[in-house]
Amino acid sequence: MSLTLAYAADFPAIASTAFILPAGTTELPVTAAADLPEAARNYVAAQLAADEKLVVVNQYSHHHYYVVAEDKKTPALGLEALRQAGHKLHAQLKADKVEELFICNLTPAGASLALAEGLALTAYQFAGYKTDEKSQKASTLQRLTLVGPDLSAEKVADLQGILQGVYLARDLVNMPYSHLNATQLARQFEQAGEQAGFAVEVLDLVRIEALRMGGLLAVNQGSPEPPTFTIMEYKPDGATNQQPIVLVGKGVVFDTGGLSLKPTPNSMDMMKCDMGGAAVVVGVLTALATNKVPLHVIGLVPATDNRPGGPALAPGDVITMYSGLTVEVLNTDAEGRLILADALAFAKKYDPALVMDYATLTGSAARAIGIEGIVYMGTADEDVMHDLKKAGNATHERLVEFPLWDEYADHIKSPIADMTNLGKAEAGAISAGKFLERYTEGYDWVHFDIAGPAFLTAPDSYRGKGGTGTAVRLTYEFLKNKA
Template sequence: MPLALAYSADFPAIADTVFILPAGTRELPVTAAADLPEPARQYVAARLQADDKLISVNQYTHHHYYVVAEDNKTADLSTEALRKAGHKLHAQLKADEVAELYICNLTATGGALALAEGLALTAYQFEGYKTDEKSKKPAVLQQLTLVGPDLSAEQVQELDGVLQGVYLARDLVNMPYSHLNATQLAQQFEEAGEAAGFHVEVLDLVRIEALRMGGLLAVNQGSPEPPTFTIMEYKPAGATNARPIVLVGKGVVYDTGGLSLKPTPNSMDLMKCDMAGSAVVVGVLTALAKNNVPLHVIGLVPATDNRPGGPALAPGDVITMYSGLTVEVMNTDAEGRLILADALAFAKKYEPQLVLDYATLTGSAVRAIGIEGTVYMGTADEDTMLALKKAGNATHERLVEFPLWDEYADHIKSPIADISNLGKAEAGAISAGKFLERFTEGYPWVHFDIAGPAFLTAPDSYRGKGGTGTAIRSTYAFLKGLVG
C-alpha cells in the first residue's frame, strides 16, 4: 500500500519535519527555526548561502530538513523539481530511520503535494515473493502529514487516491507470468473493483468465441492458458458526461513473440511488463473511484499471453477480426495491435465521447524518444490533444505527438487481406497507430505508446526501477479537467 497521507493544520514542536523554502532563500525564516539552537541556525544559514538545496539537522529527539524550491523555465518544471527533491529527501529519511514526516510548505505557491508525491512514489516497494525474513527489507517511512493553510484535507486525500492507482499498476506490472496469467489478471481487476467501487465483468473463452474476437483468439492460439476480456465500469451518480469515456489497455501478460520469437536475453526476459497498458486502465479507474470523480468511464482489457506452442498463429496467416476486417499477420510479435483492435471495435457499442488506448506497443517509439516520454497520436480534436499534452506536462508524464497522415495507410497494405499487421521498417510506431485507427470508426480516439517509460531497467528518480505506473497521473489529471 502507499504511504499513509494525512492533513493537519499545524505540526508538533518535536517532530521530524521538512520545510519547503522559497527559491533563492538565504536566511532561515523564523517559522522554520523556532526550536533550533543558535549553532544549528548558523549551520543552516551557511548551507543556504552555499546554495544547498537539501539541508538536514539532527536534533537528536527529532530532525529538521530544509528543501529549497527552484525557479525553472515553467511552473510545471518547478513542480517536477520538488518531486525529484522528494526522491533525494527519501534517501536521507531512510538513513535517519524516520517513520513519520511532517511537510510544511513556506513558499508562496503549493509545494507540499509535489514533494509528498515524489516521496511516496520513491518509497514504493514491490513486496514480491521472498520467504526468507533476512532478505526482507520493510519500509521505514510509514506516514506523511502535510501542513499548511494553502492545503485542504480533500487535496491530500485526492493525492492519496491517485497514488493508490499508481501503486496498484506498479504491482501488476512487476508481477511475473507465473503469478499473473490472463485469468489471474482479470481476478486482480475484480479485486480492485471491489476495493475501489467500480463494476467488473470478465468474459471467458466461450463468450470471446461467441463474439468472434478474431484478434484476441488468434494471439491466444499458441497458449496453454485461455484468454479473458474484462469490462470495468465506473458510473457514479451525477456523472457529468452523457456519453462514457472508454479506456482500452493492452493485456499481453507475457510475450515471447510467438513464432516470430523474440531474442533473449535483454528482450524476452522483460516481457512480463507487456500488460502495462492494462495496468494503466485499472489504475486510472481506481483513482477516479477512490476520489469520487463524477465521470462515467469504462475500461476494456483484452488479455492473453503470446506463445509459439501447438496451433500458434503463423506469419502469413489471415484472420478475421471482431469488426469483420481481415488481417494478414506478417509478424506474430506485432500481436498487441491485434488484441487492441478487437477491443477498440467493441468500444463502439458504448457510443463513447472519447476512447483512449494504452499499450507497450512498439520498440520504434522507444527508439524515437527514449524512456523520457510517451508517443501519442489519434483522431481527437486539437483541443483534446492539447489538453492531454498539458496534463502530461503538469505531471511530467510528457507526450510527443506523432502524425497519422493518410500516406501512412500505404505502410499496412496487404495483397490478400484488408490490412497487414506489419508496416515498413520506417515509422513503426505510426504504422501501428495507423493499424489501430482502422478499428476506431465512429468516435474520437487517442493512442498512447508507453513502451519506453512503462518499465525501467535502471532506477530513475521517483519513477524507480521496474513498473512505473506511467500515464495514470496524467490521464487522471486530464479526466479531472473534463468535469463540468
C-alpha cells in the same frame, strides 16, 4: 499502499519536519527555526548561502529537513524539481529511520503535494516473493502529514487516491507470468473493483468466441491458458458526462513473440511488462473511484499471453477481426495491435465521447524518444490533444505527438487482406497507430505508446526500477480536469 498521507492545520513542536523554502533563501523564516538553537540556525544559513538544496539538522528527538525549491522555466518544471527533491529526501529519511514526517510549505501553493508525491513514489516497493526478511530493505517511512494554508484534507486525500492507482499499476507490471496469467489478471481487476468501487465483468473463452473476437483468439492460439476480456465500469451518481469515456489497455501478460520468437536475453526476459497498458486502465479507474471523481468511465482489457505452442498463429495467416476486417499476419510479434483492435471496435457499442488506448506497443516508439516520454497520436480534436499534453507536462509524464497522415496507410496494405499487421522498418510506431485507427470509426480516439517508460531496467529517481505506472497520473489529471 502502506504509506499513509494526512492533512493537519499545524505541526507539533517536536516532530520530524520538512520545510520547503523559496528559491534563493539564505535566512530561515521564524516558522522554520522556532526550536533551533543559534548554532544550528547559523549552520543552516551557511548551507543555504552555499546553495545547498537539502539541509539536515538532527535535533536528536527529531529532525529538521530544509528543502529549497528551484526556479525553473515553467511552474510545472518547478513542481517536477520538488518531486525529484522528494526522491533525494527519501534516502535521508531512510538513513535517519524516520517513520512519520510533517511537510510544511513556505512557498507558493502546490509544493507540499509535489514533494509528498516524489517521496511516496520513491517509497514504493514491490512486495515480491522473498521469504528471507533480512533480504527485504523496506522503507521505515509510514506516514506523511502535510501542513499549510494552501492545502485541505480533500487535496491530500486526492493525492492518496492517485498514488493507490499508481501503486496498483506498478504491482501488476512487476508480477511475473507465473503469478499473473490472463485469468489471474482478471481476478486482480475484480479485487480492485471491489476495493475502489467500480463494476467488473469478465468474459471467458466461450463468450469471446461467441463475439468472434478474431484478434484476441488468434494471439491466444498457441497458449495453454485461456484469454479473458474484462469490462470495468465506473458510473457514479451525478456523472458530468452523458457519453462515457472509454479506456482500452493492452493485456499481453507475457510475450514470447509467438512463432516470430523474440531474442533473449534483452528482449523476452522482461516481457512480463507487456500488460502495462492494462495496468494503466485499472490504475486510473482505481484513482477515479477512490476519489469519487464525477465521470462515467469504462475500461476494456483484452488479455492473453503470446506463445509459439500447438496451433499457434503463423506468419502469413489471415484472420478475421471482431469488426469484420481481415488481417494478413506478417509477424506474430506484432500481436498487441491485434487484441487492441478487437477492443477498440467493441468500444463503439458504448457510443463514447472519447476512447483512449494504452499499450507497450512498439520498440519504434521507445527508440524515438527513449524512456523520457510517451508517444501519442489520434483522431481527437486539437483541444483534446492540447489538454492531454498540458496534463502530461503537469505530471511530468510528457507527450510527443506523432502524425497519422494518410500516406502511412500504404505501410500496412496487403495484397490478400484488408491490411497487414506490420508496416515498414521506418515509422513503426505510426504504422501501428494507423492499424488501430481502422477500428475507431465513429468516435474520437487517442493512442498512447508507453513502450519506453512503462518498465525501467535501471532506477530513475522516483520512478524507480521495474514497473513505473506511467500514464496513470497523466490520465487522471486530464480526466479530473474534464470533470
